[in-house]
Amino acid sequence: MISNTIITILLFALLTLTHARSVPPNVREFYNKVKDGLCPVAVAKGFSQGAYSGESNYCVDKDHTVMWIAAPSGLADMDIDCDGANNSHGKCANDPSGQSITSFVGEVVKHGLSDLDSNKHSFVVLGNHNFNPQSVGIEPLSLVAVICGDKMFYGIWGDSNAADQVGEASISLATACFGDSMTGNSGHNQHDVLYLAFPGKDADCKDAAHWSASSFEEFEDSLAPVGDKMVAGIHA
Numbered sequence: 001m002i003s004n005t006i007i008t009i010l011l012f013a014l015l016t017l018t019h020a021r022s023v024p025p026n027v028r029e030f031y032n033k034v035k036d037g038l039c040p041v042a043v044a045k046g047f048s049q050g051a052y053s054g055e056s057n058y059c060v061d062k063d064h065t066v067m068w069i070a071a072p073s074g075l076a077d078m079d080i081d082c083d084g085a086n087n088s089h090g091k092c093a094n095d096p097s098g099q100s101i102t103s104f105v106g107e108v109v110k111h112g113l114s115d116l117d118s119n120k121h122s123f124v125v126l127g128n129h130n131f132n133p134q135s136v137g138i139e140p141l142s143l144v145a146v147i148c149g150d151k152m153f154y155g156i157w158g159d160s161n162a163a164d165q166v167g168e169a170s171i172s173l174a175t176a177c178f179g180d181s182m183t184g185n186s187g188h189n190q191h192d193v194l195y196l197a198f199p200g201k202d203a204d205c206k207d208a209a210h211w212s213a214s215s216f217e218e219f220e221d222s223l224a225p226v227g228d229k230m231v232a233g234i235h236a
Contacts, residue, residue: 001033013204020151024113029236032145033192039070044131049167050189055120056166069166074191078174081125081159082184084115092224095184103160104140111211116158118170122220123158124195125168137199141206143226148177153225154220156205172216198230
């Protein structure tokens with residue numbers, strides 16, 4: 001007899017598979033152009049991730065329409081951020097470095113929440129004490145498109161890192177990208193993830209996001225009107 005735990009895992013995997021967005025051709029073309037570390041304009045340099053100690057940069061295109069993370073010969077990895085509400089629950093239970101609040105809790109409470117919940121909110125970590133993405137026009141809780149393999153998901157800029165690290169996302173987003181092996185202490189080590197952050201008011205998700213969503217799928221879906229508009233403007 002199949003246990004309830006196995007059934008739950010299989011149902012989650014099926015839901016994630018059917019929910020995943022395909023990567024639009026223009027975004028795939030952009031990914032292929034930058035996947036080996038191309039960085040036309042480095043707006044902040046010298047950050048660490050995985051095997052690259054002090055060698056990763058925040059990059060923008062020549063027209064400053066989108067920002068991403070580049071390593072010397074790749075993109076970003078995906079470490080796990082369990083900060084915020086319920087930071088020790090679910091798959092975040094084994095997170096050794098979780099914090100009880102995110103960087104933008106003051107903005108989040110305006111929408112009726114105590115904070116973001118990594119277990120259901122699709123969010124990405126950008127910036128740290130040496131670099132604030134707002135300096136290049138990217139606002140808290142704005143749209144970030146995440147390309148992981150042959151999938152694309154929408155998230156928001158939901159937290160910042162205190163250390164000089166890059167490449168981090170909520171556990172729910174990491175699980176959607178790479179499956180149930182993701183935990184609070186186990187992420188994705190390959191440098192093949194493209195985080196696309198967008199400057200300007202058009203990328204603002206504060207009003208579009210379904211903040212009271214009960215699941216990752218429900219929250220991520222609510223970002224689609226903003227996300228679809230932003231990624232349509234990407235050009236390689």
